[in-house]
Amino acid sequence: MKLFRRLLPWILLATALFILPAFLDDFRLNLFGRYFALAITALAIDLIWGYTGLLSLGQGIFFALGGYGVAMNLMLNTKSEAGAKGIPKFFENYGVEQLPFFWQPFWSAPLTLVAIWLVPAIIAGVVGYLIFRNRIKGVYFSIITQAALMVFYHFFNGQQKLINGTNGLKTSTTELFGMLVGSPDMQLWFYRITVLLLPIAFLICRYFTSGRFGDALIAIRDDEQRLRFTGYNPVPFKTIVFIVAGALCGLSGALYTIQSGIVSPQYMTIAMSIEMVIWVAVGGRGTLVGPIIGAVVVNYLRSLVSEALPEMWLFVQGALFIFVVVLMPDGIYGWFSKGGFAKLLAAFGVAPRTATYPQLDLDENVRAEPKSIAHGRD
Amino acid sequence: MTEPLLELDDVSVSFDGFYALTDLSIRLMPGELRSIIGPNGAGKTTFLDVITGKVRPSKGSVNFRGQSLLGLSEQKISRKGIGRKFQTPRVFENLDVIRNLELAASPHKNPFGLLYDKIPVAAKDDVQRLLNYIGLEPFARTKAGKLSHGQKQWLAIAMLVAQSPQVLLLDEPVAGLTDEETSRTADLIKSLAGQHTVVVIEHDMEFIRDLNAPVTVLHQGSVLTEGRIEDVKNDPKVIEVYLGQAKD
Numbered sequence: 001m002k003l004f005r006r007l008l009p010w011i012l013l014a015t016a017l018f019i020l021p022a023f024l025d026d027f028r029l030n031l032f033g034r035y036f037a038l039a040i041t042a043l044a045i046d047l048i049w050g051y052t053g054l055l056s057l058g059q060g061i062f063f064a065l066g067g068y069g070v071a072m073n074l075m076l077n078t079k080s081e082a083g084a085k086g087i088p089k090f091f092e093n094y095g096v097e098q099l100p101f102f103w104q105p106f107w108s109a110p111l112t113l114v115a116i117w118l119v120p121a122i123i124a125g126v127v128g129y130l131i132f133r134n135r136i137k138g139v140y141f142s143i144i145t146q147a148a149l150m151v152f153y154h155f156f157n158g159q160q161k162l163i164n165g166t167n168g169l170k171t172s173t174t175e176l177f178g179m180l181v182g183s184p185d186m187q188l189w190f191y192r193i194t195v196l197l198l199p200i201a202f203l204i205c206r207y208f209t210s211g212r213f214g215d216a217l218i219a220i221r222d223d224e225q226r227l228r229f230t231g232y233n234p235v236p237f238k239t240i241v242f243i244v245a246g247a248l249c250g251l252s253g254a255l256y257t258i259q260s261g262i263v264s265p266q267y268m269t270i271a272m273s274i275e276m277v278i279w280v281a282v283g284g285r286g287t288l289v290g291p292i293i294g295a296v297v298v299n300y301l302r303s304l305v306s307e308a309l310p311e312m313w314l315f316v317q318g319a320l321f322i323f324v325v326v327l328m329p330d331g332i333y334g335w336f337s338k339g340g341f342a343k344l345l346a347a348f349g350v351a352p353r354t355a356t357y358p359q360l361d362l363d364e365n366v367r368a369e370p371k372s373i374a375h376g377r378d
Numbered sequence: 379m380t381e382p383l384l385e386l387d388d389v390s391v392s393f394d395g396f397y398a399l400t401d402l403s404i405r406l407m408p409g410e411l412r413s414i415i416g417p418n419g420a421g422k423t424t425f426l427d428v429i430t431g432k433v434r435p436s437k438g439s440v441n442f443r444g445q446s447l448l449g450l451s452e453q454k455i456s457r458k459g460i461g462r463k464f465q466t467p468r469v470f471e472n473l474d475v476i477r478n479l480e481l482a483a484s485p486h487k488n489p490f491g492l493l494y495d496k497i498p499v500a501a502k503d504d505v506q507r508l509l510n511y512i513g514l515e516p517f518a519r520t521k522a523g524k525l526s527h528g529q530k531q532w533l534a535i536a537m538l539v540a541q542s543p544q545v546l547l548l549d550e551p552v553a554g555l556t557d558e559e560t561s562r563t564a565d566l567i568k569s570l571a572g573q574h575t576v577v578v579i580e581h582d583m584e585f586i587r588d589l590n591a592p593v594t595v596l597h598q599g600s601v602l603t604e605g606r607i608e609d610v611k612n613d614p615k616v617i618e619v620y621l622g623q624a625k626d
Contacts, residue, residue, distance in 0.1 A: 212477075212480065212484065212493075212497065213493045215481055215492075216489070216492055218470065218472050219470045219473065221472075222470050222472055223468055228451070228452040228453045228456070229452055229464075230487075230541060231456035231457045232487045233487075236488065236489050
């Protein structure tokens with residue numbers, strides 16, 4: 001059993017890398033690639049919410065920024081996308097002749113690979129530091145992050161001349177290494193990259209949540225004031241995890257964008273950022289396995305429900321959220337790890353296996369005892 | 379005569395016109411043990427809030443070893459060597475008992491220190507010693523939230539000691555403890571005095587008598603009287619504020 005536990009992560013990784021691609025068609029595999037990309041966002045939210053108690057409703061900002069980063073690079077480096085001026089065609093619709101300055105670094109692939117996580121990290125650092133330094137906590141933190149999200153959403157939505165506004169940037173028709181990004185071969189590679197990056201994101205989160213740094217995070221979540229009186233300044237701790245979470249969301253957004261084929265301000269809607277929080281709540285916050293389960297399960301369910309009953313998903317999602325909050329406050333993973341399954345079986349009359357009193361009565365030796373005593377008396 | 383370690387001079391605190399402290403002056407000498415009593419609303423907790431930086435006084439000065447504490451953040455004051463235990467035992471409930479103590483005992487309290495440096499052996503030994511002393515060794519790996527009320531009180535005091543502060547401010551250290559626990563706490567506090575300056579705020583008169591330390595009585599935000607417990611108890615002014623004036 002112990003060996004199995006040690007091997008389990010490798011088994012899961014091998015399953016995702018080799019078995020799923022063999023059994024699933026291109027379309028399904030691509031969906032799973034997206035789920036795994038979203039799982040990285042769920043991990044990031046768990047880091048700041050589940051461990052540190054910062055309920056951010058604005059992670060969509062960082063997610064979308066990562067997506068825009070990779071999309072800008074692909075647009076610039078695709079010949080078929082280039083218009084007469086050598087810049088992406090959509091600019092012509094708005095009469096833009098010169099590439100906006102912030103597009104320039106995205107000509108370079110290495111710079112793009114850094115920017116997709118560094119830009120969100122820097123923005124998270126600045127926003128986070130200002131919020132935390134002013135001791136804004138709890139609901140006020142959530143409201144501010146949501147307000148920031150709306151600012152970004154409206155900015156990106158309205159700026160056709162800078163980033164194609166509400167239409168977003170389409171990546172599926174762009175090219176990379178001479179191949180169409182939307183092609184099955186390319187998508188398989190993106191799937192593999194995602195599958196390999198998800199465990200790395202997991203390890204990053206584990207690095208920050210285990211050990212004494214993680215203790216400090218939990219202490220901040222449970223009683224920040226008390227931690228101050230113990231001599232700790234919570235501000236740098238909170239800023240650091242917010243930066244890490246921002247970077248992970250950026251990475252996640254980039255991976256999601258290349259697999260979904262488009263990035264648009266839709267990624268910055270309030271609903272999207274709240275859904276991200278729901279994945280974590282459903283999976284189990286305060287654990288690192290929970291959010292991955294949550295992101296994959298909820299999004300898989302979403303695909304299934306949307307295919308069968310397209311209008312029903314929002315109701316199902318709402319019901320799922322209420323169900324989890326009321327009946328499984330620790331989420332799916334927390335429910336399992338706290339013996340919820342055994343309790344459920346017990347509710348249906350299947351007694352859990354224990355060596356305590358009622359079971360002891362059924363033991364053959366114990367049953368034999370009164371008989372032997374009675375026998376001896378005869 | 380030695381310099382006072384902690385000195386409050388003419389401190390007033392007003393919350394929207396209501397004065398929680400009015401011209402309060404208290405001096406604490408190094409190694410001194412001091413009890414502070416007073417009826418509800420006398421300003422006992424506000425007095426600690428002012429020292430630890432939670433509340434900023436509207437007037438007056440607070441000096442620690444000759445340096446002003448005014449305007450410093452809670453964590454800076456704590457790092458200077460002033461530790462505080464709260465009225466309710468505030469421990470980190472989702473951390474193991476030993477992790478609670480290690481957080482308090484850790485000499486580096488910045489994020490990178492916690493990420494890269496191991497906790498020093500000396501601090502680990504301190505934690506072990508404290509665990510033994512408070513009798514929580516068997517619960518070292520138990521979540522602090524699962525402890526009984528008395529155990530939490532002890533853990534909170536132990537965390538304070540683990541910070542190795544020069545001044546310990548104890549707000550109701552024996553609230554909700556059994557008689558036996560109370561007398562053990564008194565022993566602990568007496569053993570801490572001498573090396574540390576200890577301020578105890580309590581309602582439990584038995585406990586105050588046990589401590590056998592100079593008593594300061596606060597009333598309506600300022601010092602009513604100071605002295606030995608026997609003298610204070612017989613002081614007509616003290617009896618009046620506690621029991622109310624007899625109406626003739």
